[in-house]
Structure formats: C-alpha cells, structure tokens
Amino acid sequence: MSETTVEAPVPAADERDSRWTRLGRRTVRPPIYAEHQYLVVIGFVVLVALVAPHIATSRSKQFLIDLWLVYAIAGIGFYWVFALAGRFAFCQTFMMTLGGFMSAWVTRSGHGKPFLLGVASAIAITSLLAFVVGIIARRSQELYFAIATLAVTSIGADVFNHWDAFSGRNGTVTNVASPKLFGHAFLKDKQVFWLFLGALTIVLLLAVLIERSPFRRDAIASRDNLLVARLTGVAAGRHQLVLFILGSALGGLSGSMYAHWAGNVSTGTFGIDLAIGIFLMLFLGGVGSMWGPVLGAAFYVAIPQVLSNIQKYSSIVYGALLLVVVMALPRGLVGLAQDGSRVVKDQVRKARRKDIVDVAG
Amino acid sequence: MEKFVALLASGIALGAVLAVAAFGFLLLYKATGVINFAHGDLITLGGYVALWAIVDIGLPSVLGYLLALVIMFGVGVLIERIAYAPLRRRPPMSVVIATLAAAIVIRGLIAVWQGSTPKSLPTPVGNRTVHIFGAPVSQQRIVIIVISAIAVVALLLAFQRTAFGRQLRALAADPETAKLQGVRTRLIAVVAFGLSALLAGLAGILVSPLASLDLDFGFSLMISAFAAAVLGGFGSLGGVVLGAVVIGLVQQLLGGYVFTTYQTTLPFVLMLAVLAVRPQGLIVLKRSRL
Amino acid sequence: MLQAEQISVSFGGVRAVSEVSLTLDTGELLGLVGPNGSGKTTFLNAICGVVEAQGQLTVDGARVPLGRPRAAWRAGIARVFQAPQTFEALTCLENVLLSSADAKMRGVGGAWIARPVMWTRERRRWARAMEALDVVGLAPLATSPAAMLSYGQRRLLELARALAGDPKVLLLDEPSAGLNDPETAALADLLRRVREGLSLLLIDHKVDFLDMLCDRIVVLELGVVIAEGTPQDVWRDKRVMSAYLGVPDDAAH
Numbered sequence: 058m059s060e061t062t063v064e065a066p067v068p069a070a071d072e073r074d075s076r077w078t079r080l081g082r083r084t085v086r087p088p089i090y091a092e093h094q095y096l097v098v099i100g101f102v103v104l105v106a107l108v109a110p111h112i113a114t115s116r117s118k119q120f121l122i123d124l125w126l127v128y129a130i131a132g133i134g135f136y137w138v139f140a141l142a143g144r145f146a147f148c149q150t151f152m153m154t155l156g157g158f159m160s161a162w163v164t165r166s167g168h169g170k171p172f173l174l175g176v177a178s179a180i181a182i183t184s185l186l187a188f189v190v191g192i193i194a195r196r197s198q199e200l201y202f203a204i205a206t207l208a209v210t211s212i213g214a215d216v217f218n219h220w221d222a223f224s225g226r227n228g229t230v231t232n233v234a235s236p237k238l239f240g241h242a243f244l245k246d247k248q249v250f251w252l253f254l255g256a257l258t259i260v261l262l263l264a265v266l267i268e269r270s271p272f273r274r275d276a277i278a279s280r281d282n283l284l285v286a287r288l289t290g291v292a293a294g295r296h297q298l299v300l301f302i303l304g305s306a307l308g309g310l311s312g313s314m315y316a317h318w319a320g321n322v323s324t325g326t327f328g329i330d331l332a333i334g335i336f337l338m339l340f341l342g343g344v345g346s347m348w349g350p351v352l353g354a355a356f357y358v359a360i361p362q363v364l365s366n367i368q369k370y371s372s373i374v375y376g377a378l379l380l381v382v383v384m385a386l387p388r389g390l391v392g393l394a395q396d397g398s399r400v401v402k403d404q405v406r407k408a409r410r411k412d413i414v415d416v417a418g
Numbered sequence: 419m420e421k422f423v424a425l426l427a428s429g430i431a432l433g434a435v436l437a438v439a440a441f442g443f444l445l446l447y448k449a450t451g452v453i454n455f456a457h458g459d460l461i462t463l464g465g466y467v468a469l470w471a472i473v474d475i476g477l478p479s480v481l482g483y484l485l486a487l488v489i490m491f492g493v494g495v496l497i498e499r500i501a502y503a504p505l506r507r508r509p510p511m512s513v514v515i516a517t518l519a520a521a522i523v524i525r526g527l528i529a530v531w532q533g534s535t536p537k538s539l540p541t542p543v544g545n546r547t548v549h550i551f552g553a554p555v556s557q558q559r560i561v562i563i564v565i566s567a568i569a570v571v572a573l574l575l576a577f578q579r580t581a582f583g584r585q586l587r588a589l590a591a592d593p594e595t596a597k598l599q600g601v602r603t604r605l606i607a608v609v610a611f612g613l614s615a616l617l618a619g620l621a622g623i624l625v626s627p628l629a630s631l632d633l634d635f636g637f638s639l640m641i642s643a644f645a646a647a648v649l650g651g652f653g654s655l656g657g658v659v660l661g662a663v664v665i666g667l668v669q670q671l672l673g674g675y676v677f678t679t680y681q682t683t684l685p686f687v688l689m690l691a692v693l694a695v696r697p698q699g700l701i702v703l704k705r706s707r708l
Numbered sequence: 709m710l711q712a713e714q715i716s717v718s719f720g721g722v723r724a725v726s727e728v729s730l731t732l733d734t735g736e737l738l739g740l741v742g743p744n745g746s747g748k749t750t751f752l753n754a755i756c757g758v759v760e761a762q763g764q765l766t767v768d769g770a771r772v773p774l775g776r777p778r779a780a781w782r783a784g785i786a787r788v789f790q791a792p793q794t795f796e797a798l799t800c801l802e803n804v805l806l807s808s809a810d811a812k813m814r815g816v817g818g819a820w821i822a823r824p825v826m827w828t829r830e831r832r833r834w835a836r837a838m839e840a841l842d843v844v845g846l847a848p849l850a851t852s853p854a855a856m857l858s859y860g861q862r863r864l865l866e867l868a869r870a871l872a873g874d875p876k877v878l879l880l881d882e883p884s885a886g887l888n889d890p891e892t893a894a895l896a897d898l899l900r901r902v903r904e905g906l907s908l909l910l911i912d913h914k915v916d917f918l919d920m921l922c923d924r925i926v927v928l929e930l931g932v933v934i935a936e937g938t939p940q941d942v943w944r945d946k947r948v949m950s951a952y953l954g955v956p957d958d959a960a961h
Contacts (some may be wrong), residue, residue, distance in 0.1 A: 086834050087802045088851045193694040200453055200652075204644040205693050208686035211641050215683045263820065270819035271830060274802040278795050285793040287777035288756060289807040290873055292815075299816055329637050333455075333522055340515050372526025379519035383512050384504060 089273070094265040097348075102258050109250065118362070119246040123318065125358040126253035127311045130260050132338045132350025134307025137264075139336075140344045141273070142300035143280030145199045148190070148206035149308045149335050150327040151213040152183045156309030157316035157326065158217060158224045159183075161233040164317070172237045176313050183309030187302040195294060210332070217324045228324035236317045249318050256314060260307060264347040276300060330372075337379050343389025352390050420553035425674040426667070427550065431559035433646075433666025434566035435625045437659045440643035440650075441570060442617025444658055448590035449610035452502065452513050456521035457618055457643075461636030463524055464490050464619025465626035466532050469539050479542040483623050487616050494615025498608050528633060541627035562624045569620060570659055577655065582609070638682075642669075645689040664688075709734040709907045710755075710785075710877050715763035715774075717747070717754050717931075724750040725761070726931040732877065737899075737908045739918045739939070742928035743952055748911045749790065751928070752879050755909075756780045756787040768876060781807075784876030788883060790911075792862035796855040800846055800865055803854050804837040807873035840872040841865075843902060859886065871902060878902075880910045884917050896920045915943070927951065 156179035279293035342353025471482035577583035650661025673681020
C-alpha cells in the first residue's frame, strides 16, 4: 500500500532558519550583508538630485542645501569617530578649520595650485594631525580623550589666530578661490550643489564599504570592550586610531569644501556652536547608523529656516528637541524609521503567513 | 622684578579662578559620575546674571553677586531635575547628551537675552590697583585670590567635617555600597548640581571684570579647568587646586616671559604632554572587573 | 605545551598570585581549584594578558610576553570568562567572527581597496565560525543579536568564539557555575568533544565535574600551589582538605 505523498508546505520565514544548520547548503553570513546599502545610497542621491533643485527656490534655500551637504560629510566623519570607534572626540570643528585654512593656503593666488590639490592637502594635513593626536591620547579613556581633543581645538584656535602667514591676519583668510574642476569653475551656489553632492556620494559609498566589511564588527567590539576585543585577537587600538584619522580627514574635507565655496574662512567659522551642533546632528539623526548625521544635519540646517520667525530662539528649540529625542528616541530619527519599517515588515509577514495558511487550508 | 610680581599675581589669580571652576566640575563628577558639558556655559551665565543684577536691576555689586550665586544654584537644581533625574535609568551617554542639550539651551538663552556684543561686569574694587613690590596689581586679582581661597577651603572643610561631605565621599568612592548604606543619593545629586553651578557662576563672576563677557568666555575657561583636573589628578579635590595654580602660573609666567604670542596654548601643551606619558591621568578612572 | 614559570601578580600591596608554576601538556585537561580568593582567576588573567604579571610564559616553545592580551591570543591562548563577555551590539555570528584565525584583510584596506580578497577570506571565515557555533549548538541563533541570548547561551557563545580562533590552549573559568546537573553533564560532554588537539585549563568547584574531565588537578590557596596530582590523589591530600574545610582532619572523629 502506498501512502499519498504530502506536499511539504512552503516554510514560513522563521522556519527556514533550521535549514542553515546543515552546512554547505547555504552560507550563513552576518545580517548586515543582507541589507541593500548600495541601493539606498543610489536611491538617496537620485532623490536629492531630483528634489533639491525644486526646493531651492531662493538663494538662501540653495545655500542651506549646500551647507547641509558640507555638514553631512563632517557628520559622517564624526559618526566614524564617535559612534563606530567610541572615541569622545571634540576636535571635528578644529579639523574643519584646519582643512579650510590649508586648502586656502595651498590654492592662494601666489601659489595658484589647483582646487583638487587644495582639497587633497586638507585631507592630508588633518589625517596627519589626527594621527599625532591619536598617538598622544592613544591610551586615554573617554573623558581624558575628550579633554585632550578640546585642548587641541583650543591650541588650534590660538595658533590660527596668531600665525598670520598661514591663517591670515586675526585668523581670517579671504579671497579663497572658487572650486575649479577640469577647467570648470563652480561659482554659483547652484553649481556648487552638484560638486558637493558628488563628494557626499563618494563619502556615502566609502561609509557603506566600511559597513559591509569585517572592519565594522571589529570596530564595534573595540568600542564596547577594548580589553576583551584584544583578547579575541582584534587590533583594537589600531582600529580606533584608524577611524579617528579617517573621521578627521572627512572633517578636513568638509572644511576645505566650505572655504572654497564661501570664499573665506576664519577661526570663528566652525566655532563652539557648530562643535556642539555636530553632536546634536548625530544624536538627533541617530547615533547607530551612518545615515544619522545626514538626517541630523538636514534638521540642524532646516530648523532655523522652518521657524524663521522665531529664529532667535532656534538654539533653545534645538536644545529642547535634543532633550526630547534623548528621552523618547534613544536611537534618534533613524531608529524611529527603522522601528517603523520593522513594524511594516512584520505586518507584511503576518499577512503573507495568513495567506499561506488560507491556501494550505 | 615688577613684571615678575605682576605676572605672578595674575598667574595665581588665574589659577584661583580655574580652581573654583574645576572644583565645581569635579564635585559633580564625583557625586554623580556626570560629565557636565554645560559647565562652561554656566560660567558664562554666572557672569551675565551678575551683570543683570547689578546693571539692570541696580543692586549694589556685592548684593548683586550674591543674588547671582543664589540664582545659579537654582539653575543647577533645574538642570538636575530636567536633564538628570528623568534619565537615571538610561545609559550614561544619555545624561552626557542631556547636558549638551542644556548647554545649547543656555547659550541660546544668553544670546537672546543679552545679545552677542561683549560686555563688562562692574566690580566694587573697580580698576583700582595696589602696589606690591612696586608692581601694580589689580585689586580685582587680590579679590579673586582671597575669595577663591575662602571658597575652596570652606568646601574642603565641608567635605571632611560635615555629614553631607562624608556621604558625598562615600558615594564617590563606591556608589553601590553607599546606596546600600543609606546615603541619600537623590538629595546629594540635587545639591551637587546646585553647588557645581554655583561654583561655575562664582568663577564667571570673579573673572569677568578682568576679561570681557561674551558667549564663549566660559567655555575656554572650562577647558583650562579640565586641564587643571587632568594635571592635578581627577580623583583628588586638593590636587585639582594644585593643577589649577600650575596652569595659571605656566600660562602667565612662561607666557609672559617666553612664549608671549601663544601663552594660552601652553597649559594645553603641558596637559597633552602629561597625557602622553601617563594616559590615565594621574589617577585611574576605571578598573576592569573581570 | 604551555609552561608557566614563577607567575606572580600583585594588586597594590596584595600578592594575589605568588610564584605559581605549572605545566600543561598537549591534549591535557588540567583542573585548577582552590577556595575563594586563592588566586585562580587572577592566574588565568595573568596567563592571557589581562593583568600585569611577573614570570615567564611559554607556549609550544615560544615565549609569550605577559600583560599583552593580543600577544596571548596570537600564541594560541583563548579565554572564556566566568561572567560571559559577549558583545551585545553584534550578532552571534559576528561575535564568533571576531576571533577568526584568519586575521588578514580585516581593516580599512580590505574594506576599501582589496575587496575581492576580503570577500574570499570572509566567506571562509563565515564557514569556520558556523562550524564553531554548530559544535556548541548555537548555529540556529547565528544571525540573532547576542543581546537576546540567555546566560547559559552566552557562555556557549564565548566558547564558540574561543574555538573559532584555532587555539592551542583554552582557559575556562567556572564554566559550570549556575548550571544544574543535566546541564553540567552536557557541558562536560561538550568539553570532551572539543578537547581534540587542545589543552585545557579549567577552573571549577564541582568535584564530580572535575573528576569526569580532568587528567590532573592543581590546587591553589592564597596564591600558592599547595597540591598537584590526579583527582583522586588531590582530594585525599590533607592540605587540600584543610584548605577547603578549614579544620584539621580530626573531623573524622
């Protein structure tokens, strides 16, 4: 007698896990590789490219969009240093200032070096300085590291204010050349927008490359428990130093971008308000994701505009907003978005399973 | 000789102010473990509140200062209620961010309230100077040294002698055991925040007649106070005073004679050198418990 | 295989471990016992570089510098802690991957420049890590966040992570603490399965557990070795009895 064969029902998503234990059938990999980060970057860039020109109805709005792009790059650098490496660094604005001055100095009318070289030198000098500071403060714990970077920022401000040859009289440099790429000069804010968007695209791709690599998990382990990470063979100190250098380099890049765009840079351009602001951007947007600073920078730049009639009180609004976010949304706006998308996915999955049950009868 | 005396006086005065500022910061850190990033802006706020009390309301200087100190204590308590108490169960990072939020709000308030043009705080001793060994020393500097010394000594005595001081030290040494032994952590947190803000305000009030009062003036003072805490040893209240005086002297003496242009950077370079050699500062903050 | 000579550890004025020497042969399972405060955990910490220590450590003939956790790992020493030290922000698989024996191409160079090479190595690392998870029975939870694991599962995760590094020496600190009898038996079974080609140094208190597994036992008291030998010999040793019970052997009366 033969038994009727029963068709195995399509296993629901959470039942498929048991197949993975049979090795060789299907490689199991960390879930982060299953996310479609490249698509998100492309989608984001395309969206901005399409939407931004429509939002930029006035000169001031275009200015804010360009400023957002600059801050987003600096913010991603800060994400690498603070969120991924766990280093309490207060010197991102110093790196921006240094990058601005360096780039201005290299491309000055007397020297006449091209824009790209200015940017490259800004990145180089900030990387070098971050390396030095990172080595000096290498074994310092969070608070001391914060204090050391604060000290570096103060020293920097003082040096810039007095070193006329490099950073101008009273730490101000004007007449910085407009960005020029392959003979094409970016003179208007509208044109600069495309240049900056290109730069941000590259930075986002670099950030994704890090997310999708063993470097990310090694960095997180180094951040969360340096000693145990070392015990498991991770070169914890080195990862933290590398991320600090890379994050500072992004600070230098954004500083030089700003200097050429605005045409001037001074010690007050990236002052204490921005230093606090960068923290704010990261936490508002979400400290757990590379998109956090991008979102946070948009808010930082947009709020005074949105509340234009109470612009005087914008700082107070920021502070209150930050407090609310800290209390209610520990993972920032990105966390909110992730929770939202997870709720949606769960609902979809439940609906699909219901369909399967209905079909199977 | 005169130059030396003048510089010595300013060095000690600067050290005294830094000691008061650092004391406030360290006191809060020891009592609650909180790193208050709004401390610098509280220093600025102290100066501005005193300015308001004296110039806008018209109180005589000393009364104005006292009122400002009382208000600063209240501000500290307010910060504790809003940015600390509700976040007790959260990871420590939340409180740090909350203090940053407080900093943003305070800066915004000052900007709206007083504008951003630098102002100057009147003082009962005015611009009068006193001559020590032939060198003109601003009387304000003498005032600073005397008042700071009184404040620091009073606080040190309070920590050693009073019940509150004992509880604070117990809490700083071992929070869990202290709580089990009935130390009133909540009350101590409130008082610590208030006292810390008061000390910040005092530092601001003492120094602003000599410098001009603007939005960032407290922040730079706070960084120097941090450096003092690192040099003198983060665990030790007495050490902080020593570190502060060292910084003041280094900046004024070394800066006055040798590196005149870059004198404000000297203490920081010194501090970085110390950190490079002894990365845990002079006292270890955490110990691994594996 | 592992030779520890005159290991001493001091904290402030207290000597937690005082000139302890022991030898661990290849494939041997050595138990380290002693009353509380006898320095067992500190000794383990010294061996894997967590604390500063004096003395000499040799693994497979090569000197291992003390006080350097990474050097210990490179020498083939893997550590499992009494309180599991897992990384909550990572998934189980990622936790295990941290200790992958293949440590190349894991930095920015691999992420930004030599990606194809990085991928090839990654795939191999994933497979090896899954094997380690499979051995301890956590394979179904590979892609779950480590934060979701129970206490016992975290211990197993730590063990998987230690195994993924292809260690020569495995240091275990009270692995059976908090486990009931069936769980303890399962753990003993697991340890027996993994000890192929490994040397194990095991701290524990449960006598049956130790008897099941250990080839030899070393007894510490107040940072000093007071007895050494097979389990039967050691449990009969008078010094060991008095160390644990605190009374001389006229308790027999």
